[in-house]
Amino acid sequence: MTNRLILRKRYIATILLSCLVALGGCGKEDQQAGAQNGPPPTPVSTIKVTETPTTIFTSLPGRVNAVRDAQVRARVNGIVQKIEFEQGREVKKGQVLFRIDPATYQAQAAQAEAALNQAKATAGSARQLANRYSTLVKSNAVSRQEYDDARAQANQADATIASAKAALDAARINLSYTDVESPIDGIIGRALVTEGALVSGTEATEMAHVQQLDPVYVDFTQSTAELYRLRKAMADGQLTKVDEDTALVQLELEDGTEYAENGKLLFTGVSVEPTTGQVTLRATFPNSDKLLLPGMYVNVKLEQGKDDKALLIPKQAIQRSTDGLSNVMVVREGKVSAIAIETGGDVKNDTIVTKGLKAGDEVVVEGFQKIRPGAPVKPQPWKRDNAAAKGGQQPDSGAQQPPKQEGDKPAPDESKPESQGDKPAQ
Numbered sequence: 001m002t003n004r005l006i007l008r009k010r011y012i013a014t015i016l017l018s019c020l021v022a023l024g025g026c027g028k029e030d031q032q033a034g035a036q037n038g039p040p041p042t043p044v045s046t047i048k049v050t051e052t053p054t055t056i057f058t059s060l061p062g063r064v065n066a067v068r069d070a071q072v073r074a075r076v077n078g079i080v081q082k083i084e085f086e087q088g089r090e091v092k093k094g095q096v097l098f099r100i101d102p103a104t105y106q107a108q109a110a111q112a113e114a115a116l117n118q119a120k121a122t123a124g125s126a127r128q129l130a131n132r133y134s135t136l137v138k139s140n141a142v143s144r145q146e147y148d149d150a151r152a153q154a155n156q157a158d159a160t161i162a163s164a165k166a167a168l169d170a171a172r173i174n175l176s177y178t179d180v181e182s183p184i185d186g187i188i189g190r191a192l193v194t195e196g197a198l199v200s201g202t203e204a205t206e207m208a209h210v211q212q213l214d215p216v217y218v219d220f221t222q223s224t225a226e227l228y229r230l231r232k233a234m235a236d237g238q239l240t241k242v243d244e245d246t247a248l249v250q251l252e253l254e255d256g257t258e259y260a261e262n263g264k265l266l267f268t269g270v271s272v273e274p275t276t277g278q279v280t281l282r283a284t285f286p287n288s289d290k291l292l293l294p295g296m297y298v299n300v301k302l303e304q305g306k307d308d309k310a311l312l313i314p315k316q317a318i319q320r321s322t323d324g325l326s327n328v329m330v331v332r333e334g335k336v337s338a339i340a341i342e343t344g345g346d347v348k349n350d351t352i353v354t355k356g357l358k359a360g361d362e363v364v365v366e367g368f369q370k371i372r373p374g375a376p377v378k379p380q381p382w383k384r385d386n387a388a389a390k391g392g393q394q395p396d397s398g399a400q401q402p403p404k405q406e407g408d409k410p411a412p413d414e415s416k417p418e419s420q421g422d423k424p425a426q
Helices: 002-037 103-139 144-176 224-235
Strands: 042-048 051-073 078-083 096-100 179-181 186-188 206-223 248-252 263-268 278-285 297-314 326-332 335-347 350-355 362-366 377-381
Touching: 042 326, 051 186, 051 248, 051 335, 096 206, 103 144, 206 224, 206 297, 224 278, 248 263, 248 278, 278 297, 297 362, 362 377
Parallel strands: 042 377
Antiparallel strands: 042 362, 051 206, 051 297, 078 096, 096 179, 186 206, 206 278, 248 297, 263 278, 297 350, 326 335, 326 362, 335 350
Protein backbone atom coordinates (compact mmCIF):
# COMPACT_ATOMS: atom_id res chain seq x y z
CA MET A 1 0.00 0.00 0.00
CA THR A 2 2.78 2.33 0.93
CA ASN A 3 4.75 1.51 -2.25
CA ARG A 4 1.70 2.16 -4.41
CA LEU A 5 1.17 5.56 -2.80
CA ILE A 6 4.79 6.47 -3.33
CA LEU A 7 4.62 5.48 -7.01
CA ARG A 8 1.46 7.55 -7.52
CA LYS A 9 3.10 10.64 -6.01
CA ARG A 10 6.15 10.19 -8.24
CA TYR A 11 3.90 9.83 -11.29
CA ILE A 12 2.00 13.03 -10.50
CA ALA A 13 5.25 14.92 -9.87
CA THR A 14 6.63 13.73 -13.20
CA ILE A 15 3.52 14.95 -15.04
CA LEU A 16 3.68 18.37 -13.35
CA LEU A 17 7.37 18.76 -14.15
CA SER A 18 6.74 17.91 -17.82
CA CYS A 19 4.00 20.54 -18.02
CA LEU A 20 6.26 23.20 -16.51
CA VAL A 21 9.03 22.38 -18.99
CA ALA A 22 6.60 22.56 -21.90
CA LEU A 23 5.22 25.91 -20.77
CA GLY A 24 8.73 27.31 -20.36
CA GLY A 25 9.65 26.27 -23.88
CA CYS A 26 6.57 27.93 -25.32
CA GLY A 27 7.44 31.20 -23.56
CA LYS A 28 10.96 31.20 -25.01
CA GLU A 29 9.61 30.49 -28.49
CA ASP A 30 7.17 33.39 -28.18
CA GLN A 31 9.95 35.72 -27.03
CA GLN A 32 12.21 34.65 -29.90
CA ALA A 33 9.40 35.08 -32.40
CA GLY A 34 8.64 38.54 -31.03
CA ALA A 35 12.31 39.50 -31.19
CA GLN A 36 12.55 38.34 -34.78
CA ASN A 37 9.38 40.14 -35.95
CA GLY A 38 10.15 43.49 -34.15
CA PRO A 39 7.89 46.58 -34.37
CA PRO A 40 5.78 47.05 -37.50
CA PRO A 41 7.22 49.26 -40.28
CA THR A 42 6.41 52.96 -39.92
CA PRO A 43 4.48 54.46 -42.85
CA VAL A 44 6.31 57.37 -44.55
CA SER A 45 5.75 59.44 -47.70
CA THR A 46 8.60 59.35 -50.21
CA ILE A 47 9.65 60.51 -53.67
CA LYS A 48 12.05 59.08 -56.19
CA VAL A 49 14.84 61.51 -57.14
CA THR A 50 14.91 62.19 -60.89
CA GLU A 51 17.05 64.29 -63.21
CA THR A 52 15.09 67.42 -64.17
CA PRO A 53 16.08 70.22 -66.61
CA THR A 54 16.29 73.26 -64.34
CA THR A 55 17.17 76.93 -64.62
CA ILE A 56 19.80 77.87 -62.04
CA PHE A 57 18.97 81.01 -60.09
CA THR A 58 21.35 82.64 -57.64
CA SER A 59 19.87 84.59 -54.72
CA LEU A 60 21.80 87.79 -54.02
CA PRO A 61 21.17 90.71 -51.65
CA GLY A 62 20.41 94.01 -53.34
CA ARG A 63 19.24 97.56 -52.81
CA VAL A 64 16.87 99.74 -54.83
CA ASN A 65 18.18 103.01 -56.28
CA ALA A 66 16.48 105.75 -58.27
CA VAL A 67 17.35 105.96 -61.97
CA ARG A 68 17.65 109.74 -61.57
CA ASP A 69 18.20 111.53 -58.28
CA ALA A 70 18.25 115.34 -58.38
CA GLN A 71 18.73 117.85 -55.60
CA VAL A 72 16.77 121.07 -56.06
CA ARG A 73 19.09 123.91 -54.96
CA ALA A 74 18.93 127.68 -54.89
CA ARG A 75 21.00 129.41 -57.58
CA VAL A 76 20.46 132.98 -56.35
CA ASN A 77 20.20 134.62 -52.95
CA GLY A 78 16.83 135.69 -51.63
CA ILE A 79 13.74 135.10 -49.53
CA VAL A 80 11.39 132.22 -50.44
CA GLN A 81 8.04 133.82 -51.22
CA LYS A 82 5.97 130.78 -52.16
CA ILE A 83 6.08 126.97 -52.41
CA GLU A 84 4.34 125.88 -55.60
CA PHE A 85 4.19 122.07 -55.26
CA GLU A 86 2.43 119.43 -53.20
CA GLN A 87 4.94 117.42 -51.23
CA GLY A 88 5.23 113.73 -52.14
CA ARG A 89 3.59 114.19 -55.53
CA GLU A 90 4.79 113.74 -59.09
CA VAL A 91 6.37 116.77 -60.75
CA LYS A 92 7.45 117.47 -64.33
CA LYS A 93 10.73 118.80 -65.63
CA GLY A 94 10.57 122.62 -65.74
CA GLN A 95 7.68 122.86 -63.28
CA VAL A 96 8.08 125.78 -60.85
CA LEU A 97 8.60 124.49 -57.31
CA PHE A 98 9.62 127.62 -55.35
CA ARG A 99 9.42 131.36 -55.96
CA ILE A 100 12.18 133.57 -54.55
CA ASP A 101 11.61 137.33 -54.12
CA PRO A 102 12.48 138.70 -57.61
CA ALA A 103 12.53 142.45 -56.81
CA THR A 104 16.30 142.82 -56.63
CA TYR A 105 16.84 140.84 -59.82
CA GLN A 106 14.11 142.73 -61.68
CA ALA A 107 15.91 145.97 -60.82
CA GLN A 108 19.24 144.56 -61.95
CA ALA A 109 17.70 143.45 -65.24
CA ALA A 110 16.16 146.89 -65.78
CA GLN A 111 19.49 148.55 -65.01
CA ALA A 112 21.28 146.28 -67.47
CA GLU A 113 18.69 147.01 -70.13
CA ALA A 114 19.14 150.76 -69.62
CA ALA A 115 22.91 150.41 -69.88
CA LEU A 116 22.44 148.55 -73.15
CA ASN A 117 20.24 151.29 -74.58
CA GLN A 118 22.80 153.91 -73.52
CA ALA A 119 25.57 151.94 -75.19
CA LYS A 120 23.53 151.70 -78.37
CA ALA A 121 22.97 155.47 -78.42
CA THR A 122 26.64 156.20 -77.85
CA ALA A 123 27.61 153.70 -80.51
CA GLY A 124 25.25 155.29 -83.03
CA SER A 125 26.79 158.73 -82.53
CA ALA A 126 30.32 157.34 -82.72
CA ARG A 127 29.53 155.44 -85.91
CA GLN A 128 28.07 158.54 -87.58
CA LEU A 129 31.17 160.59 -86.65
CA ALA A 130 33.47 157.92 -88.03
CA ASN A 131 31.50 157.79 -91.28
CA ARG A 132 31.63 161.59 -91.64
CA TYR A 133 35.38 161.67 -91.01
CA SER A 134 35.91 158.97 -93.61
CA THR A 135 34.72 161.44 -96.27
CA LEU A 136 36.49 164.49 -94.86
CA VAL A 137 39.84 162.75 -94.53
CA LYS A 138 39.92 162.28 -98.30
CA SER A 139 39.83 166.05 -98.83
CA ASN A 140 42.20 166.66 -95.96
CA ALA A 141 39.44 168.49 -94.06
CA VAL A 142 40.37 166.44 -91.02
CA SER A 143 43.62 164.85 -90.18
CA ARG A 144 44.26 161.17 -90.51
CA GLN A 145 44.70 160.96 -86.73
CA GLU A 146 41.26 162.44 -86.08
CA TYR A 147 39.71 159.92 -88.44
CA ASP A 148 41.50 156.99 -86.75
CA ASP A 149 40.35 158.21 -83.32
CA ALA A 150 36.73 158.47 -84.49
CA ARG A 151 36.82 154.97 -85.94
CA ALA A 152 38.34 153.58 -82.71
CA GLN A 153 35.60 155.22 -80.64
CA ALA A 154 32.96 153.65 -82.90
CA ASN A 155 34.50 150.20 -82.44
CA GLN A 156 34.73 150.77 -78.70
CA ALA A 157 31.05 151.72 -78.63
CA ASP A 158 30.18 148.46 -80.43
CA ALA A 159 32.13 146.51 -77.80
CA THR A 160 30.27 148.38 -75.07
CA ILE A 161 26.99 147.25 -76.66
CA ALA A 162 28.14 143.62 -76.61
CA SER A 163 29.15 143.93 -72.97
CA ALA A 164 25.83 145.53 -72.07
CA LYS A 165 23.96 142.72 -73.86
CA ALA A 166 25.89 140.11 -71.86
CA ALA A 167 25.15 141.95 -68.62
CA LEU A 168 21.45 142.06 -69.52
CA ASP A 169 21.46 138.33 -70.32
CA ALA A 170 23.09 137.58 -66.95
CA ALA A 171 20.57 139.76 -65.14
CA ARG A 172 17.68 138.04 -66.89
CA ILE A 173 19.13 134.60 -66.08
CA ASN A 174 19.43 135.51 -62.40
CA LEU A 175 15.87 136.81 -62.53
CA SER A 176 14.72 133.49 -64.03
CA TYR A 177 16.46 131.64 -61.19
CA THR A 178 14.00 133.21 -58.76
CA ASP A 179 11.55 130.64 -60.15
CA VAL A 180 13.13 127.40 -58.91
CA GLU A 181 12.19 124.61 -61.34
CA SER A 182 12.31 120.83 -61.20
CA PRO A 183 15.36 119.54 -63.12
CA ILE A 184 13.75 116.15 -63.94
CA ASP A 185 10.44 114.30 -64.03
CA GLY A 186 9.87 112.37 -60.82
CA ILE A 187 8.48 112.26 -57.31
CA ILE A 188 9.33 115.17 -55.06
CA GLY A 189 9.84 114.69 -51.35
CA ARG A 190 9.26 117.15 -48.54
CA ALA A 191 10.21 120.80 -48.79
CA LEU A 192 13.51 121.43 -47.00
CA VAL A 193 12.86 125.17 -46.66
CA THR A 194 9.75 127.14 -45.75
CA GLU A 195 8.22 130.33 -47.03
CA GLY A 196 10.16 133.26 -45.61
CA ALA A 197 13.43 131.36 -45.41
CA LEU A 198 16.61 132.98 -46.72
CA VAL A 199 18.35 130.82 -49.31
CA SER A 200 21.80 131.27 -50.77
CA GLY A 201 22.89 130.76 -54.32
CA THR A 202 26.51 130.97 -53.23
CA GLU A 203 26.12 128.04 -50.82
CA ALA A 204 23.58 126.30 -53.10
CA THR A 205 20.98 125.75 -50.38
CA GLU A 206 19.19 122.42 -50.90
CA MET A 207 15.46 123.07 -51.10
CA ALA A 208 13.94 119.71 -52.12
CA HIS A 209 14.72 116.29 -53.58
CA VAL A 210 13.29 114.79 -56.79
CA GLN A 211 13.69 111.12 -57.75
CA GLN A 212 12.65 109.25 -60.87
CA LEU A 213 11.10 105.97 -59.70
CA ASP A 214 9.90 104.36 -62.91
CA PRO A 215 11.97 102.45 -63.76
CA VAL A 216 14.36 101.86 -60.86
CA TYR A 217 17.82 100.39 -60.53
CA VAL A 218 18.59 97.44 -58.28
CA ASP A 219 22.26 97.12 -57.40
CA PHE A 220 23.42 93.80 -55.96
CA THR A 221 26.67 91.97 -55.32
CA GLN A 222 28.00 88.46 -55.86
CA SER A 223 31.08 86.92 -54.31
CA THR A 224 33.90 86.09 -56.67
CA ALA A 225 34.01 82.56 -55.23
CA GLU A 226 30.41 81.89 -56.28
CA LEU A 227 30.97 83.54 -59.66
CA TYR A 228 34.06 81.38 -60.23
CA ARG A 229 32.16 78.22 -59.23
CA LEU A 230 29.40 78.94 -61.75
CA ARG A 231 31.82 79.75 -64.55
CA LYS A 232 33.83 76.60 -63.84
CA ALA A 233 30.64 74.52 -63.97
CA MET A 234 29.84 76.08 -67.35
CA ALA A 235 33.36 75.40 -68.61
CA ASP A 236 33.08 71.76 -67.49
CA GLY A 237 29.75 71.38 -69.28
CA GLN A 238 27.73 70.90 -66.10
CA LEU A 239 25.76 74.10 -66.76
CA THR A 240 24.63 75.84 -69.93
CA LYS A 241 25.56 79.52 -70.09
CA VAL A 242 22.78 82.13 -70.19
CA ASP A 243 23.20 85.27 -72.29
CA GLU A 244 23.31 88.36 -70.05
CA ASP A 245 21.00 90.24 -72.43
CA THR A 246 18.26 87.64 -71.95
CA ALA A 247 18.99 86.53 -68.36
CA LEU A 248 15.87 86.49 -66.20
CA VAL A 249 16.06 88.69 -63.10
CA GLN A 250 13.42 88.42 -60.37
CA LEU A 251 12.87 90.21 -57.07
CA GLU A 252 11.76 89.01 -53.67
CA LEU A 253 10.61 91.76 -51.31
CA GLU A 254 11.48 92.03 -47.63
CA ASP A 255 8.25 90.28 -46.59
CA GLY A 256 9.06 87.28 -48.80
CA THR A 257 6.58 88.06 -51.60
CA GLU A 258 7.70 87.99 -55.21
CA TYR A 259 7.66 91.23 -57.21
CA ALA A 260 5.26 90.93 -60.13
CA GLU A 261 7.59 92.37 -62.79
CA ASN A 262 10.79 90.81 -64.10
CA GLY A 263 13.89 92.93 -64.57
CA LYS A 264 16.71 93.22 -67.08
CA LEU A 265 20.39 92.85 -66.28
CA LEU A 266 22.23 96.01 -67.35
CA PHE A 267 25.83 95.13 -66.57
CA THR A 268 28.19 93.03 -64.49
CA GLY A 269 31.08 94.81 -62.82
CA VAL A 270 34.51 94.38 -64.38
CA SER A 271 36.42 94.86 -61.14
CA VAL A 272 36.33 93.32 -57.67
CA GLU A 273 35.84 95.35 -54.52
CA PRO A 274 39.10 94.64 -52.63
CA THR A 275 37.60 94.96 -49.14
CA THR A 276 34.69 92.55 -49.72
CA GLY A 277 35.82 90.35 -52.62
CA GLN A 278 32.55 90.96 -54.43
CA VAL A 279 31.46 92.05 -57.90
CA THR A 280 28.66 94.60 -58.35
CA LEU A 281 25.80 93.96 -60.78
CA ARG A 282 22.92 96.22 -61.78
CA ALA A 283 19.44 95.46 -63.10
CA THR A 284 16.52 97.70 -63.98
CA PHE A 285 12.88 97.02 -63.05
CA PRO A 286 9.62 98.70 -64.11
CA ASN A 287 7.96 100.40 -61.15
CA SER A 288 4.71 101.95 -62.36
CA ASP A 289 2.96 101.39 -59.02
CA LYS A 290 5.91 102.91 -57.08
CA LEU A 291 6.15 99.81 -54.89
CA LEU A 292 9.96 99.84 -55.04
CA LEU A 293 11.49 102.76 -53.16
CA PRO A 294 15.12 103.93 -53.08
CA GLY A 295 17.07 102.40 -50.22
CA MET A 296 14.81 99.34 -49.96
CA TYR A 297 16.58 96.02 -49.41
CA VAL A 298 15.49 93.18 -51.71
CA ASN A 299 16.56 89.67 -52.63
CA VAL A 300 17.54 89.35 -56.29
CA LYS A 301 17.12 86.02 -58.09
CA LEU A 302 19.44 86.03 -61.09
CA GLU A 303 19.34 83.40 -63.84
CA GLN A 304 22.94 82.33 -64.34
CA GLY A 305 22.76 78.95 -66.05
CA LYS A 306 20.75 75.86 -66.98
CA ASP A 307 21.27 72.35 -65.60
CA ASP A 308 19.75 69.60 -67.74
CA LYS A 309 20.31 66.97 -65.02
CA ALA A 310 19.45 68.77 -61.79
CA LEU A 311 18.34 66.70 -58.79
CA LEU A 312 15.39 68.36 -57.04
CA ILE A 313 13.79 67.43 -53.72
CA PRO A 314 11.11 69.26 -51.69
CA LYS A 315 12.49 71.72 -49.16
CA GLN A 316 10.55 70.06 -46.36
CA ALA A 317 12.48 66.80 -46.86
CA ILE A 318 15.70 68.46 -45.68
CA GLN A 319 16.72 68.38 -42.02
CA ARG A 320 19.17 70.93 -40.64
CA SER A 321 21.61 69.99 -37.90
CA THR A 322 22.80 72.36 -35.19
CA ASP A 323 26.07 72.90 -37.06
CA GLY A 324 24.21 73.99 -40.20
CA LEU A 325 24.70 70.80 -42.22
CA SER A 326 21.86 69.36 -44.30
CA ASN A 327 20.76 65.73 -44.47
CA VAL A 328 17.84 63.64 -45.68
CA MET A 329 16.37 60.22 -44.91
CA VAL A 330 16.79 57.71 -47.76
CA VAL A 331 14.93 54.38 -47.96
CA ARG A 332 17.09 51.39 -48.88
CA GLU A 333 15.89 47.78 -48.62
CA GLY A 334 12.95 48.76 -46.43
CA LYS A 335 15.03 50.72 -43.92
CA VAL A 336 16.06 54.37 -43.67
CA SER A 337 19.52 55.89 -43.61
CA ALA A 338 20.54 59.48 -42.87
CA ILE A 339 22.49 60.92 -45.83
CA ALA A 340 24.42 64.21 -45.73
CA ILE A 341 23.80 66.42 -48.77
CA GLU A 342 24.97 69.70 -50.27
CA THR A 343 22.51 72.10 -51.87
CA GLY A 344 22.87 74.61 -54.67
CA GLY A 345 19.82 76.87 -54.48
CA ASP A 346 16.04 76.79 -54.46
CA VAL A 347 13.50 76.45 -57.26
CA LYS A 348 10.16 77.53 -55.78
CA ASN A 349 9.35 74.88 -53.15
CA ASP A 350 12.20 72.57 -54.17
CA THR A 351 15.93 72.57 -53.48
CA ILE A 352 18.69 71.58 -55.90
CA VAL A 353 20.94 68.86 -54.47
CA THR A 354 24.51 69.05 -55.75
CA LYS A 355 26.07 66.27 -53.69
CA GLY A 356 24.95 63.24 -51.66
CA LEU A 357 22.09 61.90 -53.79
CA LYS A 358 21.74 60.26 -57.18
CA ALA A 359 18.87 59.64 -59.54
CA GLY A 360 16.66 56.82 -58.29
CA ASP A 361 17.23 57.42 -54.56
CA GLU A 362 14.02 57.26 -52.52
CA VAL A 363 13.83 60.23 -50.14
CA VAL A 364 11.46 60.53 -47.18
CA VAL A 365 9.41 63.73 -47.41
CA GLU A 366 6.87 63.23 -44.62
CA GLY A 367 7.06 61.09 -41.52
CA PHE A 368 10.81 61.23 -40.80
CA GLN A 369 10.11 62.92 -37.44
CA LYS A 370 9.06 59.59 -35.91
CA ILE A 371 11.81 57.37 -37.31
CA ARG A 372 15.52 56.88 -36.74
CA PRO A 373 18.28 55.60 -39.02
CA GLY A 374 17.98 51.84 -39.42
CA ALA A 375 14.25 51.75 -38.63
CA PRO A 376 11.97 49.74 -40.94
CA VAL A 377 9.51 51.84 -42.92
CA LYS A 378 6.58 51.36 -45.22
CA PRO A 379 7.02 53.92 -48.06
CA GLN A 380 4.09 55.34 -49.98
CA PRO A 381 4.14 57.94 -52.79
CA TRP A 382 4.21 61.56 -51.64
CA LYS A 383 1.97 63.86 -53.63
CA ARG A 384 2.62 67.56 -53.81
CA ASP A 385 -1.10 68.28 -53.64
CA ASN A 386 -1.19 66.73 -50.17
CA ALA A 387 1.46 69.20 -48.96
CA ALA A 388 -0.68 72.25 -49.76
CA ALA A 389 -2.55 73.75 -46.85
CA LYS A 390 -6.26 74.39 -47.02
CA GLY A 391 -6.93 77.28 -49.36
CA GLY A 392 -4.26 76.14 -51.82
CA GLN A 393 -1.29 77.76 -50.10
CA GLN A 394 2.08 76.03 -50.10
CA PRO A 395 3.74 75.48 -46.72
CA ASP A 396 6.81 77.43 -45.72
CA SER A 397 10.12 75.95 -46.76
CA GLY A 398 10.90 74.86 -43.24
CA ALA A 399 7.42 73.66 -42.31
CA GLN A 400 6.78 69.96 -41.91
CA GLN A 401 3.44 68.30 -42.54
CA PRO A 402 1.90 66.04 -39.85
CA PRO A 403 2.83 62.40 -40.50
CA LYS A 404 0.16 60.08 -41.80
CA GLN A 405 -1.07 57.48 -39.34
CA GLU A 406 -1.05 53.82 -40.19
CA GLY A 407 -4.19 52.93 -42.01
CA ASP A 408 -4.73 56.35 -43.59
CA LYS A 409 -5.36 56.16 -47.29
CA PRO A 410 -4.19 58.84 -49.70
CA ALA A 411 -6.89 60.70 -51.57
CA PRO A 412 -7.50 59.22 -55.01
CA ASP A 413 -5.67 61.18 -57.66
CA GLU A 414 -5.25 60.07 -61.22
CA SER A 415 -2.51 62.62 -61.90
CA LYS A 416 1.12 61.77 -61.29
CA PRO A 417 3.10 63.58 -58.58
CA GLU A 418 5.43 66.32 -59.73
CA SER A 419 8.45 64.17 -58.96
CA GLN A 420 7.39 61.87 -61.82
CA GLY A 421 9.61 59.19 -60.38
CA ASP A 422 9.06 55.48 -60.24
CA LYS A 423 6.65 54.19 -57.64
CA PRO A 424 8.49 53.42 -54.40
CA ALA A 425 8.81 49.84 -53.35
CA GLN A 426 6.15 48.70 -50.92
